[in-house]
Amino acid sequence: MNWPRLGNPSKWHFDIDAYLNPYLPSPPWKQLPRFLAHFVGYRPRPQQPIGNLAMIAWAFIGIFASLSIIEVVGRHVASFGAKGAPLIIGSFGAAAVLEFYAIDSPLSQPRNAILGQILASIVGVAVAKLFALNPSLLPAAGGPEPGVPAHDLTWLAGALACASATSVMALTGTVHPPAGATALLAVVAADVRALGWFLVPVVLLGCALMLSVALLVNNAQRRFPVYWWTAGEIWSWDETRGVQAALLRGATAPSDTGDGGSTLNLETTRSRDLYSPMMGADGGRSIVIEADRVVMPDDIYMTPEERLFLEELCRRL
Structure with missing residues (x-):
C-alpha cells in the first residue's frame, strides 16, 4: 500500500488522544487473574x-x-x-x-x-x-x-x-x-x-x-477487544511518548537502504512481549516507512490518526 506525500497534514489535524493519552494509566490487565x-x-x-x-x-x-x-x-x-x-x-x-x-x-x-x-x-x-x-x-x-x-x-x-x-x-x-x-x-x-x-x-x-x-x-476463541481506549493503550505510555517524540524531533536516525532513500522499520519500536493490532499473528511482520511512501500489509486496520502520524514520519525522512 503506497500513499502519496502530503504537504503538511498536521496543520489541519486535531488528535484528542495527544492531549488525553499522556494522563491515562496503563491498563491493569496483567495484574488480573x-x-x-x-x-x-x-x-x-x-x-x-x-x-x-x-x-x-x-x-x-x-x-x-x-x-x-x-x-x-x-x-x-x-x-x-x-x-x-x-x-x-x-x-x-x-x-x-x-x-x-x-x-x-x-x-x-x-x-x-x-x-x-x-x-x-x-x-x-x-x-x-x-x-x-x-x-x-x-x-x-x-x-x-x-x-x-x-x-x-x-x-x-x-x-x-x-x-x-x-x-x-x-x-x-x-x-x-x-x-x-x-x-x-x-x-x-x-x-x-x-x-x-x-x-x-x-x-x-x-x-x-x-x-x-x-x-x-x-473471547471464547478470538480476542476482543483489541484495545479499550486506543491501540497505544496496551503499550507503556512513557515508552510510547518517548518513541514518538524522538521520531518527530528527527532524533531517530533511519537506516540507509542503499538506494538513496531512508527506511524506518516501526516494528523495532514495539515491546516484543506485547501484542498489538499493528503486528501480524506471527509477530514478525512490520510497517516500513520510506522517503516517499509507507509500505504495510493490506489486512491491517488504520485509523485516520494513525495514518496521518505515519505520513508525518514519511514526510520528515
Whole structure:
C-alpha cells in the first residue's frame, strides 16, 4: 500500500488522544487473574487466527444472544414501559454486526461502541429539542399542535443530527457508524423522539449489555477487544511518548537502504512481549516507512490518526 506525500497534514489535524493519552494509566490487565484477563482481551502471546466458519458461528451466537437479552431486559424495566421506549433501538442491529463479526475493526472497540453511541444520542436529542421549540418545524409524536400550520422540517433536523453526531465522534475519536443511525432515529422516528433525554440511558443500557455478551462470546476463541481506549493503550505510555517524540524531533536516525532513500522499520519500536493490532499473528511482520511512501500489509486496520502520524514520519525522512 503506497500513499502519496502530503504537504503538511498536521496543520489541519486535531488528535484528542495527544492531549488525553499522556494522563491515562496503563491498563491493569496483567495484574488480573488469568481467567479474568482473558475475557477483557489481554493476551500474553499473539492470538492464533481461526477459520471464517468459526467466526460466522460465533457471530451468529453473539448477535442472537445480545439482541435477545437487550429486548428481554428492556421489556422488564418498568421505567422503559412507562416511557413507551421501544424494546430496542434499531441501530443496535448494525452495532451487533460490528461487535461480533468485525471485532478487529477500530469501529468495534469499546471506546467507539459505547462513547460513540452515547455522544450520538445526546447530539440527536439536542437537535430534536432545538427544532421542537417550534412545533410546526418538528411535530410531536402525535402530529403538530392543533391550529399550528405544519412546516415539517424533520428531514432537515435528521440530516443535521447525523452530520453533527459524526463530527463530534470524529473529533473525540469515537466514530461508530451505527451511532449515526441512533442520532438520526432520535429525530425522525416518532417513538424514539418521544423519549427525549430518556433515550440516553436506554442507549447506555443497550451498549453495556451488548459489550458484556461480546466479552464472553468473542473471547471464547478470538480476542476482543483489541484495545479499550486506543491501540497505544496496551503499550507503556512513557515508552510510547518517548518513541514518538524522538521520531518527530528527527532524533531517530533511519537506516540507509542503499538506494538513496531512508527506511524506518516501526516494528523495532514495539515491546516484543506485547501484542498489538499493528503486528501480524506471527509477530514478525512490520510497517516500513520510506522517503516517499509507507509500505504495510493490506489486512491491517488504520485509523485516520494513525495514518496521518505515519505520513508525518514519511514526510520528515
